Amino acid sequence: xxIAILPGDGIGTEIIAEAVKVLKALDLKFEMETADVGGTAxxxxxxxxxxxxxxxxxxxxxxxxxxVGDYKYDNLERALRPxxxxxxxxxxxGLFANFRPAICYEQxxxxxxxxxxxxxxxxxxxxxxxxxxxxxxxPRGRRTAVDGHFPGSEEAFDTMRxxxxxxxxxxxxxxxxxQKRNKKVLSVDKANxxxxxxxxxxxxxxxxxxYPDVELEHMYVDNAAMxxxxxxxxxxxxxxxxxxxxxxxxxxAMLTGSIGMLPSASLNAKKQGLYEPSHGSAPDIAGKGIxxxxxxxxxxxMMLRYSLDQAEAANRIEAAVKKVLAxxxxxxDIYSExxxxxxxxxxxxxxxxxx
Amino acid sequence: xxIAILPGDGIGTEIIAEAVKVLKALDLKFEMETADVGGTAxxxxxxxxxxxxxxxxxxxxxxxxxxVGDYKYDNLERALRPxxxxxxxxxxxGLFANFRPAICYEQxxxxxxxxxxxxxxxxxxxxxxxxxxxxxxxPRGRRTAVDGHFPGSEEAFDTMRxxxxxxxxxxxxxxxxxQKRNKKVLSVDKANxxxxxxxxxxxxxxxxxxYPDVELEHMYVDNAAMxxxxxxxxxxxxxxxxxxxxxxxxxxAMLTGSIGMLPSASLNAKKQGLYEPSHGSAPDIAGKGIxxxxxxxxxxxMMLRYSLDQAEAANRIEAAVKKVLAxxxxxxDIYSExxxxxxxxxxxxxxxxxx
Ligand SMILES: CC(C)[C@H](C(=O)O)[C@@H](O)C(=O)O
Ligand SMILES: CC(C)[C@H](C(=O)O)[C@@H](O)C(=O)O
Numbered sequence: 001x002x003i004a005i006l007p008g009d010g011i012g013t014e015i016i017a018e019a020v021k022v023l024k025a026l027d028l029k030f031e032m033e034t035a036d037v038g039g040t041a042x043x044x045x046x047x048x049x050x051x052x053x054x055x056x057x058x059x060x061x062x063x064x065x066x067x068v069g070d071y072k073y074d075n076l077e078r079a080l081r082p083x084x085x086x087x088x089x090x091x092x093x094g095l096f097a098n099f100r101p102a103i104c105y106e107q108x109x110x111x112x113x114x115x116x117x118x119x120x121x122x123x124x125x126x127x128x129x130x131x132x133x134x135x136x137x138x139p140r141g142r143r144t145a146v147d148g149h150f151p152g153s154e155e156a157f158d159t160m161r162x163x164x165x166x167x168x169x170x171x172x173x174x175x176x177x178x179q180k181r182n183k184k185v186l187s188v189d190k191a192n193x194x195x196x197x198x199x200x201x202x203x204x205x206x207x208x209x210x211y212p213d214v215e216l217e218h219m220y221v222d223n224a225a226m227x228x229x230x231x232x233x234x235x236x237x238x239x240x241x242x243x244x245x246x247x248x249x250x251x252x253a254m255l256t257g258s259i260g261m262l263p264s265a266s267l268n269a270k271k272q273g274l275y276e277p278s279h280g281s282a283p284d285i286a287g288k289g290i291x292x293x294x295x296x297x298x299x300x301x302m303m304l305r306y307s308l309d310q311a312e313a314a315n316r317i318e319a320a321v322k323k324v325l326a327x328x329x330x331x332x333d334i335y336s337e338x339x340x341x342x343x344x345x346x347x348x349x350x351x352x353x354x355x
Numbered sequence: 356x357x358i359a360i361l362p363g364d365g366i367g368t369e370i371i372a373e374a375v376k377v378l379k380a381l382d383l384k385f386e387m388e389t390a391d392v393g394g395t396a397x398x399x400x401x402x403x404x405x406x407x408x409x410x411x412x413x414x415x416x417x418x419x420x421x422x423v424g425d426y427k428y429d430n431l432e433r434a435l436r437p438x439x440x441x442x443x444x445x446x447x448x449g450l451f452a453n454f455r456p457a458i459c460y461e462q463x464x465x466x467x468x469x470x471x472x473x474x475x476x477x478x479x480x481x482x483x484x485x486x487x488x489x490x491x492x493x494p495r496g497r498r499t500a501v502d503g504h505f506p507g508s509e510e511a512f513d514t515m516r517x518x519x520x521x522x523x524x525x526x527x528x529x530x531x532x533x534q535k536r537n538k539k540v541l542s543v544d545k546a547n548x549x550x551x552x553x554x555x556x557x558x559x560x561x562x563x564x565x566y567p568d569v570e571l572e573h574m575y576v577d578n579a580a581m582x583x584x585x586x587x588x589x590x591x592x593x594x595x596x597x598x599x600x601x602x603x604x605x606x607x608a609m610l611t612g613s614i615g616m617l618p619s620a621s622l623n624a625k626k627q628g629l630y631e632p633s634h635g636s637a638p639d640i641a642g643k644g645i646x647x648x649x650x651x652x653x654x655x656x657m658m659l660r661y662s663l664d665q666a667e668a669a670n671r672i673e674a675a676v677k678k679v680l681a682x683x684x685x686x687x688d689i690y691s692e693x694x695x696x697x698x699x700x701x702x703x704x705x706x707x708x709x710x
Binding site: 161229 | 473487503553581598
């Protein structure tokens with residue numbers, strides 16, 4: 001088994017180091033190899049996803065990814081910006097199924113913007129389709145408008161699209177995930193306006209026939225954005241397209257109040273996966289040793305479970321994280337009075353000790 | 356001056372009746388004419404936006420709109436469904452500028468899902484572009500995929516697009532609105548992924564040169580969905596495209612906890628406008644006399660201000676609504692212990708009395 005370790009930019013290096021430390025402490029048999037990605041890779045070699053990094057990722061069973069992005073690359077042309085690395089990896093590895101849990105840890109309920117009773121015990125699994133939709137649809141670009149409100153003027157355009165097999169496979173993933181949970185799937189679309197998402201609704205409804213034990217509800221994306229705020233605990237598994245998933249998964253993550261705790265997994269059909277924290281590269285606190293490594297450590301746990309067939313080791317990590325939280329250790333993003341503030345390295349060490 | 360009154364479906368008739376009552380009590384000079392729209396129009400004449408209704412709207416200075424939609428029309432083909440009426444009116448009247456305030460009323464702060472300190476005094480103005488983007492972009496439809504992940508399979512697609520003048524005019528609207536407020540514009544896009552929204556960012560940045568007194572910030576839509584939850588009070592004017600605006604304006608409305616209080620305005624270049632509550636037709640409570648008419652009454656106030664040049668009358672309505680809230684009257688959606696629960700008609704009467 002081989003893991004590609006891609007720390008990336010900002011706090012990426014710091015948080016990945018702690019996850020690697022935890023993985024090593026498990027004493028399992030796998031190889032780890034590190035490579036540059038994002039702005040760091042661009043600075044070193046002129047491209048955010050160098051050929052060598054992509055090849056390493058392809059040749060690995062799993063990728064453990066830190067974070068990419070920094071203000072200093074904001075003015076690069078789009079194709080060279082750090083986030084192209086993540087889009088490139090998703091596309092090249094075919095990572096179509098993104099798992100984004102939004103969990104509210106008991107001890108961190110107070111950190112949520114929402115009233116505690118609305119989020120206590122929250123456990124939503126957002127499943128976002130990750131290789132289709134308007135993210136990758138062609139054609140796209142700039143041109144002179146030939147129709148619309150201002151024919152003859154300059155316009156930019158993109159193409160939203162989903163094919164039947166793309167929708168089918170992500171729907172299967174969602175229904176199967178729901179079978180292992182509370183057997184409820186909320187499919188989010190905009191069928192009242194978009195052809196793409198009327199089709200989405202039709203196909204999800206068809207796939208549902210294979211899962212009579214799972215309850216399926218359809219909801220428009222605007223309503224879903226509201227229900228997440230109003231009554232998030234009504235949601236079990238939420239499945240949606242790439243664009244809506246981008247928005248709703250971040251909204252849901254922020255509802256928990258502790259985005260520094262949330263892992264994510266992106267899988268392809270062969271269970272090869274990319275694992276990364278739900279938060280970003282946080283350039284403002286990079287190098288200060290205060291970033292929360294737990295989302296990355298929990299991403300490593302997801303990796304063990306989904307791509308490396310080591311469910312038991314995954315459980316051990318998750319139990320260790322819970323123990324550390326219960327012991328009162330907190331990085332500054334989740335700190336509250338009466339708990340003990342620690343840095344990135346101390347938090348990593350504490351998880352290792354709790355294993 | 357002429358106002359088209361379109362009650363629509365569900366609670367539409369009930370809430371519009373109260374707004375009309377308030378308008379009449381002002382004793383101003385304007386004509387009102389009522390017409391069918393939405394499911395009600397479909398049931399009566401086979402189309403959700405009958406020619407006569409559209410002509411009336413076109414010939415009026417403003418449209419006061421209730422709400423459309425009912426489960427019983429869910430299985431109609433898309434072109435005949437109630438919400439096509441609203442899309443048709445936006446398109447035919449060229450209502451490109453949608454104003455969606457998200458205001459948290461002092462007395463209703465507790466109704467929010469968010470902790471009171473995060474929303475007390477909240478006053479965001481969301482300006483959503485309403486006639487462009489993927490809502491109306493052509494081509495769209497179903498076809499056989501010729502490329503992508505599954506060439507040869509059935510796919511559905513839509514086109515996202517914005518032309519330079521479309522972005523320019525909504526940007527001007529946003530900057531001018533900000534000049535009358537706290538002089539801060541947050542432009543929300545997805546420039547890191549979409550050509551359309553890289554162009555959006557470029558054009559908004561250019562238009563900003565005309566407004567050196569206004570501060571402009573750009574933010575990706577996923578981050579905006581998070582910041583709305585985390586620190587909504589940091590936002591003054593938020594401007595964005597049609598699709599992102601649909602999602603974020605509903606998220607923001609729900610943050611206030613009292614969507615039954617929130618009006619909206621949709622204007623064209625001639626200041627002709629459509630005014631409607633931010634909430635929907637609520638078929639589950641239709642006919643019970645318990646719907647909150649205040650969002651519709653406040654929409655009538657916006658109408659007086661923006662389309663009918665009657666700012667003073669608008670102020671009178673808004674002051675009356677505040678007075679009624681202060682007196683402790685509440686419809687059931689905003690009821691809390693220690694206040695007095697009233698129905699739709701009583702609430703309308705109270706506003707009239709407070710004028
Ligand atoms: C960096 C960006 C391209 C990416 C996305 O939009 O998918 C990010 O927001 C995410 O959700 O992983
Ligand atoms: C009914 C629907 C077409 C509409 C939209 O998506 O614009 C609604 O959600 C709104 O926001 O006014």
